[in-house]
Amino acid sequence: MPRLVRITLLPACLLIGGCNNWQSALDTHGASAASLKQLIIFIVAVCSVVWTLVMIAMIHALWRRRGERRPQPIELAPARERRLSYVVTASVGATTIIIAMFTLASFFTTHALNAAGPDDLTIRVRGLQWWWSVEYVGPDPSRRFETANEIHIPVGRNVHLLLEGDDVIHSFWAPSLAGKQDLIPGRLNELTIRADHAGTYRGQCAEFCGLQHAHMAFLVIAEEPADFERWAEAQRASAIETSDEAITTGRDVFMRKACAGCHTIRGTKATGTPGPDLTHVGGRRTIAAGLFETTRGSLAAWVADPQTLKPGNNMPLVPLTPDELRAVSAYLASLK
């Protein structure tokens, strides 16, 4: 039965992986993930063969003398015991060789993964309950900028991630690009990723981190280098100014209420740090760490009742009148 399940389900899942899986170790779009997938397939294939051989041996052992009712216990014959011991010893020898093979394959795969170069793009990723702070740190301090829950990277270039845990332990995992790495308070971990194709890849926290561990996702958006540079330049800019009245009303509400105490919007008085930087929140694909697609409606729903949508998260309910809510969500949506 388990054999049957393996045969029928694995191709099905590979099929799914090939179509629409944007968070899968089997649907790879990065150098690391691709070599890990090769290793996974190699080990799984060898193990499947070994398992099948063991099952054949066991079934044969059970089959050869079936049908007797409880016979007297048999006496051991030295010649038979010796023959059995040859077979068992040979099997143990074969196991040793396979194990050694796996160990070497693992070692060389690991060795090939850590190819960080000096001119890699460096991004500091901090894990917080329950979102990701993303800071592009270059040698030039004036060109640094911060965003949240969405990491843009240029295709084909190594990206060096500095991973820090700010409160509890989190784990950064975008399986289509690379294996995971923990973010641990008091330590600095590093991970090098590279996307080989443009596209949007999903990742999520893989270390249990409390109430909303399930809703701590992020997107990695791999773009052509020119597109990436355009995006980065836009991100460095402060929030756009506008004279649209609905939007300026929303900005005033945002500054007047508790919002500005926790969020930063560069170019305004809002300089709070506990929550994500919202300078260009309207331009991100999702809000609340991958919970919803960013629309004016989802922003309004989120601001109106964050605790029902993501129970236990650290954003309090800020009482707003319907007009204020409309204005704030218009303002946030305008922050492209």
Place this chain on the structure above:
Amino acid sequence: MTDDAVHSETLDTELARDHLQHALAQTWKTEPGFWGALTTVDHKIIGRRYIFTAFLFLALGGVLAMLMRLQLAQPEGRMIGPDRFNQIFTMHGANMMFLFAVPVMEAMGVYLVPLMVGTRNIAFPRLNAFSYWIYLAGGLLLWIAFALDMGPDVGWFAYVPLSGPQYGTGKRADIWAQMITFTELSALAVAVEIVVTVFKQRAPGMSLDRIPLFVWSMLVTSFLVIVAMPAIMVASTSLILDRLVGTHFFNPAEGGDVLLWQHLFWFFGHPEVYIIFLPAVGMVSTLVATFARRPVFGYLALVMAVVATGILAFGLWVHHMFVTGLPRLGESFFTASSMAIALPAGIQIFCWIATLWDGRPVYETPLLFVIGFIVTFVMGGMTGVMVASVPFDTQVHDTYFVVAHFHYVLIGGAVFPLLGAVYYWFPKIVGRMMSERLGRLAFWLIFVGFHLTFFPMHILGLEGMPRRIYTYQPDLPWHGLNLFVSISAGILALGFLVFFIDAITSARSGPPAGDNPWDSPTLEWATASPPPAYNFTHIPVVDSANPLWGQSGVLNVASGLRTNRREIVVTTISTGQPQARESSPRNSIWPLLAAIATSIMLIWSIFSPWAVVWGSIPVAITLIGWFWPAGTPEDDA
């Protein structure tokens, strides 16, 4: 001279069989009624209680698993909120590891080891009674807290800082940590009893190479407990200190280290897996021999494999920490050591298959569970080799792949043999056979249900589904498999239900078993079913590893023990030569009182550090009562 006369009248050599049995029954009896139940130190009664309680916790843990499967059957399910879900999966893990798996294996040892080595009671029988009460108190603490919505919610591994003072508010993490203290205390007590029983109380003639394999596995397991458990007690005590009195063992801001917790936890946590698995190895070896109708192939190889597993178990813990950013060289070492443990496991599997190959298998329910075990455990072992590889692990660590892996090794590798063992030893323990028909039904439901439930989780993990999430979003392609898994879990639960029904009805009305219904070779089958309070009318003397399969069909016995006080034979460690007669303690209420005093101190210390000071006074009083000479013949010996 008169003294000698008194002695000779009370020696077992002087009495006819009927009188002897009567005298021994008087000396070793447990008083009927409630008082007797509280004071008994009979390893069989305590073992039975332990087994029963552990299976009760299994059923409760199973209910939690079904609740999780209901919640995860559909994306963004709203049945259980994140707070309760985190409590449920923490409870499921902690309950299954600390209240079911380890205790049930210890319990089988408590019941069977003294019978299998041919002695009258376990070593330190009052400590044995104490260990059960402590275990029960720890279990009640955890479940009552859960019922009051105070159940731990930090995972069974309770990683800091999430479980630390800053992020784990309330008393939930303290309850987890103190439950650890309870169950480790009871496990350590049983481990010491088993080591001493195996080393010093074996039947005359039972040299090291004649010890039944189940006893060997319990011996190695006990050493693992003794070496591994202190690590977790240090860890959980440091956590309580961080939380209660503001130490900073795990606080990086004050020079503590977050990863220290993980090292300590897994230094215990990985051997823990073998503490559960090695007894199962012993069970399988026993069942394979009896049902293949020949002594197990490769006795020495199997013993060495068990010992090697026990030693290697302490060199693997870092493979739970492959993604924490440890140095590469260290990781490679732990890859190699984790892979290496596949060798003793392979030796075991090959020896069992060789035994079946050369034997004449009898297809009764216990053997079915052994076959199910081999099918399943080999798969679990292979996924174990996979997660031992650092690069492979970076993709599957903390995903459903790992959930699948450890259920394959824990259910397939330990629970299947355990269920087979229950079918096998139930007649000895209860005196009645379980139903062969229901047994087969239970086996097939559990076996098929298990694989349908857990195999798809491998795929879910590779498709990116992390563990410990209370829900997932509809735009992820996990919905179909999760629904399938949830439905399959129902089949698995049904199988366990059939097993429980079988056990309950057979205990009431199963056909009487007789002394040795399976024609087994080991000593526990050389006495009545269920065994009398004194286990054996005469202490058996063994001259082979399979004494009941001897050519003559006659078992030699030793005599010369007194009948008017509890007396056992002490033998040498390696050759099993008789060394001395030693008295074994009588029934006592003090272990229960000591357990109550200890429980009060431990639970109180969740709330105040002063509990350790004031709470230790009643503990000291009960211990004085425990060891105070009562003027019985046992004290004189």
